[in-house]
Amino acid sequence: MLNYTIRRLLFAVPTLLVISFIIFAILDLAPSDPTGNLPLTIPAEVRAQIREALGLGQPFPIRYMKWLQQFFINEPLNMMEQWWGIQIGDSANRLRVTSWATRSPVVDLIVERMPQTLWVVGMSYVLGILIALPIGVISAYKQYSIFDQIGTFISMIGFSVPTFFTGIVLIVIFSVQLGWLPSIYDTTLQVTDWPSFWKQVKQMMMPVFVLALFNAAQIARFMRSSMLDNLNQDYVRTARAKGLREQTVVLTHVLRNSLIPVVTVIALGIPQVFGGAIITEQIFRVNGLGQLLIIGIEGADIPLVQTLTFIFAVLIVLFNLVADLLYGILDPRIRYD
Amino acid sequence: MTDQTNSTVQAEDPVRPHRSLWSDVWRQFKVHRGGLIGVGVFSFILLAVIIGPMIHTIDPQFLDYKNKNLAPTLAHPFGTDNLGRDMLAQVLAGGRISLAVGITAMLLSLVLGTFIGVVAGYFKALDGPLMRLTDLFLALPLLPLLLVIIMLFRDTLRNMFGPETGIFLLIVFIIGITSWMQTARIVRGDVLGLKEQEFVLAAGSIGTRPRRIITRHIFPNVLSPIMVSATLGVANAIITESSLSFLGLGFPSDFPTWGRLLFDGANFMQITPSRVIWPGLAISLTVLSVNYVGDAIRDALDPRIRGR
């Protein structure tokens, strides 16, 4: 297993390089332009000058190499300097990956958005999993019971009604009609005491609910179907025949064997947390990583989008590896060597 | 409910003559109440969007500007929108496109995902490359990719097939090609475990060809996650289509689709609630009915349940 892990990690490096190149090429090919959102009163010559100043005049390979250097050499060096408070080389003139819209280092922007992303998107994901697993297990164990029917109904509604709709419904009810919850997320809020913590909880409630509903729906469906597959297997009958307690049979044997698809779905979902939730963030103005990404895309901010997407790619590769390793633990018959 | 189902099947068991697999499956499917309701609802929706426009003959594009934002009336059972378009006609017309996009895109993504998942899971040599390809597709930034695809192909397709069919093909292709990865990963995960199970090993040891092992032994056992993916896939495709239209990458703006009607209506929900209720209901009912049909098919194909 260790061997396999090391091999996969080594293989991840060229994979990620290829991915980064393809992403860069797509972003470069895309017909949107960083001056596209400027007021029309700004004449074309000035736009050309702005493009030039952003470095768009250079040929594609050079821009790609520059990004590689900035991301893989300059940014880590800078990080080390900040952590250890030392100076390595000529740090003042070392170019970091710089966003075109804000003219500031992309990594700083990402760090700035981590709190709200983790609070809202991360929390909703954890919550979604915590709700989904028991619902999936019980629904399968009591297939076609009232509980199962209601669970199925709610999760399919949760998945089929888009978040742009649920979000507005919640705002109209809880912010406009009742006035209980804020419709705008305050990213400057510092949690220092109980009242501010309560404020934080209040502003998280609606976005977390919308996202958790969506996430839970999907995971619960996979959990249920996988449990159903296993509940009728021969080994379950054997375990019961052995006289094991029903709880042990279901929660240890069946659940463990049913987890493979669920682990896959969750592993695919965790990077999505860092990708943010574009629509929900827009509706509640959470302004996390999802909103940063969409603004970058709309403004054709290539360095920003490239960096965000690449970090996202790293997480995907990593978590898919974790999932593969977990398969081996859940089902010892699965071997990679 | 379930018990009753099973007893009926069992009661027939002793006397039943030789039957084919598919008649067995159909037999089991018929007694799945959720599945039957699902088929009923889905057929109703399908019939409604196909025949409906012939009965309710108002042109969904016609702007009756003097009658805008109407609440439901006899002439306009679902009311009208802010430009005076009849909502019922729009929901019916939108259903044709949404259903077509939803089902075809789902099938495309399902076929792709299942194929890649099974092959990657079964053939060790292909696992690495195919899964890295999956990683790549998962990492691709969707919107810039769409912009590129649309820039490259929209005009070509429009000239070849006309504005509607051209965009339809493009959208189905885009949604299909960007949503197969989850199915592939899930199917592969299951196949990895399955291929080490005794019955597969046994089949292999008596010299069964891999192709037959896959179709005969592996595939039926990964059907249930595929069915779940299918139901989630329909919802996903219908909603993705609406966000594409919203970004200017979808159908021309005078083409209603359910997702788009819901999106455009969202801000009007306090003025004309029927603008969101009907398209929202249509999407949910479709997804729910597909889901129950999927459940029923899964149960019907499961020999353990069938034989119980």
Added chain:
Amino acid sequence: MHILKKTLLATAALALVSVGTANAASDGKRGMDGQLNILYWQAASILNPYLSGGTKDINAASMILEPLAYYDETGAMVPALAEEIPTPENGGVSDDLTSVTWKLKKGVTWSDGTPFTAKDVVFSAKYCMDPTGGCNASSNFSDVDSVEAIDDNTVKITFSVAKPFPYGPFVGTTAPIIQEAQFKDCLGAKAPTCTAANFGPIGTGPFTVTEFKANDVVVYAANDKYREEGKPAFATAVFKGGGEAAAAARSVLETGEFDYAWNLQVEPEILAQMAAAGKGTVVTSFGTSVERLMVQATNVDPALGDKRGTIEGGVHPFLNDPAVREALSRAIDRQVLVDAGYGKAGQVTCNVLPAPAVYVSTANDDCKVQDVDKANKLLDDAGWAKGSDGIRAKDGVRLSILYQTSTNGVRQGTQALIKQMWAAIGVETELKNISASVFFGGDQSSPDTFQKFFADIEMYTNNFDGTDPEKYMGSWTCKNIPSPANQWIGNNMPRYCNAEYDALVAEMGKTASIEKRAALAMKMNDMLMQARAMIPLIHRGNVSAHSNTLLGVRMNSWDSELWNVQDWTRAK
């Protein structure tokens, strides 16, 4: 003395605007009104307007940085950092129109306490005119030869040509004064590296930045060095971004969480329904924006390859017929378009030059009323006969139009309405909408840009900065036609080319008297309208909303909407 007078004047003006709330900005102490919450659905990305990405950044920065003069809500210039507006009459503008001399207010300090001097003005010009800096206000400085400090309070700007309207540099919030001490190491290519300065410029305005999260939120505090006594009334301000227009309107009008929301282009009935909650007021003002149809003059057949959409490709198969163009314009009921998509934020117009009042022509006003019969008759007379499918055709050419615009709910509504109006005269329309970042992006590899205009009709809004239309009217000269030869840049989308028009443009560049300039501009407008190079639809206003407890808002389309934020107060 002067400052006192200005304050009194400002207070008087304010009292006139906010009738019934007489004691608005007068007797306040600085910071007595707590926090001001402003919501822009596009978040600010940077607070240096010279490097900004659009209106939102410029407006966010206008609370911190000041120009020499603003445009007020009537389009008149009012001094900010300048003592008065230089004119030929007061000797501020030289007789040959090649230089302008600004006298600066005395005793103004930056928010860090250092004095503001003419050197800062000179530096700001140097900063923006550096060609490697990518300054987006550089067209404000076009033809500027030199900017020099005569003394600490006098700046002389010299132009290389005679400038009948010498108010490009430092008038309006697009080109404010930045502090030399803060930006001196940020010239040219180094501009983007000064993140701290770009995110927290030191200004002379009523507020200073305390926290800035790019693309998210700006937190301000009152500038305690601000030159006007007792202002601003708010101790802190928050400029939050994100979401979309309808949601922004809701937060002011329905939930009352915010005091001010910007650019609420949503369907009028939604705004009306939200405003009915009684928490806020929708305000509009009209500048020079006109939503118009551009009518393609050249052939856009894809078979033409490189010649597609160029003069060399030949004339358009049916839009070259003046009767068709006129019929298309007459068939449109502009009032319906206004009611459906704009409400109070739109007015029917028949001109591409809709304001300021002195420039507005009345020669084309017959388009204000729809006339389907006349449109049909025009087409009948010109030989366009209806075929079996109800679409008119002549010599095998069908009147089938591809009509493109950017993606935007209101625009798609307008498209649908116009499609139906044209169907009534036997014209078939195919609608197409393109993501704004592509449509306006100008990427040369994309066929979907508004410059390439590979369609028969395209629709968007254009306007001009400030109050002088010379540059704007110069857009439709022959040399401004986008083509592969000039990398598709140029603003003459309809490919209008008329030597007589070009001559008028040249003449305007040499004319100083406002009456003559107005006559010329009107003549040009009328030429464009009679040739129907463009079909104007709607004179668009800016629409925003403010809470009923917020006083002093003077909605401005000529400059930043937040131009007078120092005078805003909270109702008691």
